[in-house]
Amino acid sequence: MAIKGKISGEVEIKCHRHLVFELFKHKPHDTSVVDPERIAACHLVSGEWGVPGAVILWDYYHDGKKETAKEIIEEIDDELHKIVFKVIEGDILEVYNSLSFIFTTKDVGDKKFVIWTIEFEKANPSIPDPTSYMDLVCGIVGNMDSHFLNSNSDLLGFMVLKGSDCPINKYGKVESAKEIVEEVDDELHKIVFKVIEGGVLEVYNPLIITINVEDMGHKKLVIWTMEFEKVNANIPDPTPYLDLLCAVVGDMDAYFLKRP
The missing domain is CATH 3.30.530.20 (START domain)
Incomplete structure (x- = not known):
């Protein structure tokens, strides 16, 4: 039986x-x-x-x-x-x-x-x-x-930085990227963007960017996760793009705090 x-x-x-x-x-x-x-x-x-x-x-x-x-x-x-x-x-x-x-x-x-x-x-x-x-x-x-x-997830192509930890870098050239929004979860405050066109795909293909938010005690965090595949092993991890995204969130935070 x-x-x-x-x-x-x-x-x-x-x-x-x-x-x-x-x-x-x-x-x-x-x-x-x-x-x-x-x-x-x-x-x-x-x-x-x-x-x-x-x-x-x-x-x-x-x-x-x-x-x-x-x-x-x-x-x-x-x-x-x-x-x-x-x-x-x-x-x-x-x-x-x-x-x-x-x-x-x-x-x-x-x-x-x-x-x-x-x-x-x-x-x-x-x-x-x-x-x-x-x-x-x-x-x-x-x-x-x-x-x-x-x-730091370097072997797997997963990277995570919290908005409060990211330096603000200045960028010297204009790039473009077309993305498809693959997922939106209002309850989890999560959005998944997949890059489908643009210069970034010349070095990382695919590249998927996920944003979500978390509360940790009295702190509120925005978390960016990038999942990527490099064209070859000599290409560095896409940390400049994480710096860019985190800086955007930092500027958003400053903007909303200044609003009456």
């Missing part, structure tokens, strides 16, 4: 929750850079990164051996920071009849958490719960958190 079960695990993180969510959503293949001891590779089989219905293939290390798993992205919820990965092929299905990994995040007071839930079905009670797979995915999140905190 088949037995269904569910287990959950939490990982406290120090970096912004949306960084971990956006990596699993748009660039899960970069997990092999962040945690090569657990992830050997991740490839897109069909569909599009960050879109439900995409099929991805993982090569990973579990209990001292290399395994593979093909998953379909069943659900993505940007508001809840939720992604559902359902395993459709691979070593894990030799043990479990079905298995899905569910990623979510939450704030508890001043603390931030990533929550993994594994829903599974096993053929009989003698098969253990998949706690070793829970240890695997929680370990990946822990290494992501350390990477974002220690390396």
Whole structure:
């Protein structure tokens, strides 16, 4: 008789929750850079990164051996920071009849958490719960958190600066950029702009810019996140564009404070 079960695990993180969510959503293949001891590779089989219905293939290390798993992205919820990965092929299905990994995040007071839930079905009670797979995915999140905190996200192409931290630079030339507004979330105060034309795409392609706001105690912060791919490894990170955006927010703040 088949037995269904569910287990959950939490990982406290120090970096912004949306960084971990956006990596699993748009660039899960970069997990092999962040945690090569657990992830050997991740490839897109069909569909599009960050879109439900995409099929991805993982090569990973579990209990001292290399395994593979093909998953379909069943659900993505940007508001809840939720992604559902359902395993459709691979070593894990030799043990479990079905298995899905569910990623979510939450704030508890001043603390931030990533929550993994594994829903599974096993053929009989003698098969253990998949706690070793829970240890695997929680370990990946822990290494992501350390990477974002220690390396300024340079390997993954995610950059975050808070408006109050950014210097104001003067720019000597006029540039243009055409963007499409991919997402607007009034509740989260979030807007996603994707650059579709302009000189910036000669060096970064793609380039996606996200703005959101956060309250931290009595402080209010505007946060810009840039997700990018460089044309080659010699190109520097787009910090001047972050400086520009943060300076614009600083000027907006000064303007609104002066208004009667």
